[in-house]
Amino acid sequence: MKAAIGIDIGGTNVRVGLVLELGEVIHQSRIEVATHADGELFLNQLIRTVHEFLAFSEDLNVLGIGIGSPGANIEEGIIERASNLPWKRLPIVERLSSVFDLPVFLTNDANLFAIAEKGYGHASQMTDFLAVTLGTGVGGGVYASDQLVTGANGLAGEVGHVIYERNGRACKCGRQGCLERYVSASGVVETAKEYILAKEFPSELYGVPEHLINAQLVADSAKDGDVLAMKVFEDTGRILGEALAGFVAVLNPEAIFLSGGLSNSGDLLLKPARASFSKSLLSIYPNEPVIRTSAIPDNDAGVLGASALVWEYSKKLNESSLTEI
Numbered sequence: 001m002k003a004a005i006g007i008d009i010g011g012t013n014v015r016v017g018l019v020l021e022l023g024e025v026i027h028q029s030r031i032e033v034a035t036h037a038d039g040e041l042f043l044n045q046l047i048r049t050v051h052e053f054l055a056f057s058e059d060l061n062v063l064g065i066g067i068g069s070p071g072a073n074i075e076e077g078i079i080e081r082a083s084n085l086p087w088k089r090l091p092i093v094e095r096l097s098s099v100f101d102l103p104v105f106l107t108n109d110a111n112l113f114a115i116a117e118k119g120y121g122h123a124s125q126m127t128d129f130l131a132v133t134l135g136t137g138v139g140g141g142v143y144a145s146d147q148l149v150t151g152a153n154g155l156a157g158e159v160g161h162v163i164y165e166r167n168g169r170a171c172k173c174g175r176q177g178c179l180e181r182y183v184s185a186s187g188v189v190e191t192a193k194e195y196i197l198a199k200e201f202p203s204e205l206y207g208v209p210e211h212l213i214n215a216q217l218v219a220d221s222a223k224d225g226d227v228l229a230m231k232v233f234e235d236t237g238r239i240l241g242e243a244l245a246g247f248v249a250v251l252n253p254e255a256i257f258l259s260g261g262l263s264n265s266g267d268l269l270l271k272p273a274r275a276s277f278s279k280s281l282l283s284i285y286p287n288e289p290v291i292r293t294s295a296i297p298d299n300d301a302g303v304l305g306a307s308a309l310v311w312e313y314s315k316k317l318n319e320s321s322l323t324e325i
């Protein structure tokens with residue numbers, strides 16, 4: 001049975017998973033970043049972990065190792081300048097390749113959801129689609145003509161930092177008015193706080209201390225019929241739909257997949273998003289792209305996406321060796 005190792009590098013933990021071809025994670029491990037702040041120490045621990053995984057999978061045909069990380073320099077196979085990681089320059093591909101007789105692939109973590117959706121989710125038969133993650137921030141991954149779009153520097157798909165509002169909310173990227181300041185979990189909280197201050201709509205949220213207002217509470221209140229909370233989701237969905245219609249003008253995708261915490265609010269967000277999407281869409285398309293939630297569970301998305309890199313590239317390697325013949 002074919003399998004792949006997926007390594008998902010995050011600011012707190014590095015998750016390593018052994019994944020079967022249909023997306024079943026059969027073995028998992030975690031390395032804490034804070035206690036492995038020295039690059040060499042981390043690489044040695046990672047190598048030990050992969051050795052353990054390979055010993056565990058003797059009866060499997062492990063085809064390769066996929067890695068997703070912030071600050072991935074795909075060309076050189078190194079991780080560098082990631083603001084939430086302690087390592088300045090980590091030659092991860094070279095080190096793993098020198099130890100294991102397996103191909104090692106690296107991509108930017110923002111692409112992992114799209115790769116997982118393509119490898120194991122609803123997009124397996126699609127050639128053109130967009131995956132948007134609505135978490136604390138907003139990330140994106142793009143497939144065009146059956147290829148993951150990486151861009152000139154591996155930084156394509158930063159859909160969260162498209163400017164939505166001129167001189168709008170301050171973003172951590174240093175600019176103002178980025179989309180992710182509006183349609184993320186933190187954006188929902190900010191909108192709710194603005195509406196609470198404005199006191200225009202009736203709400204149970206007026207009595208809630210400010211620090212206790214989070215996206216889940218706003219979603220729960222909206223589901224209970226709270227007028228202010230419903231208005232927050234209506235407006236968030238509208239902004240999202242308008243932005244997605246704009247992306248369609250650039251990419252002409254078959255579908256747009258939404259993932260991340262905020263997408264779990266379901267119709268509360270999707271209904272207004274779909275309505276404003278249809279309204280804002282250019283009228284040239286014979287079929288309107290579908291907006292749907294991702295098939296990939298949030299918790300496993302990183303490891304699944306990293307492992308699916310292996311299938312993605314093995315398929316391409318096979319195709320190119322066939323062409324050479």
Ligand SMILES: [Zn+2]
Pocket residue numbers: 160161171172173174175178
């Ligand atoms: Zn920004």
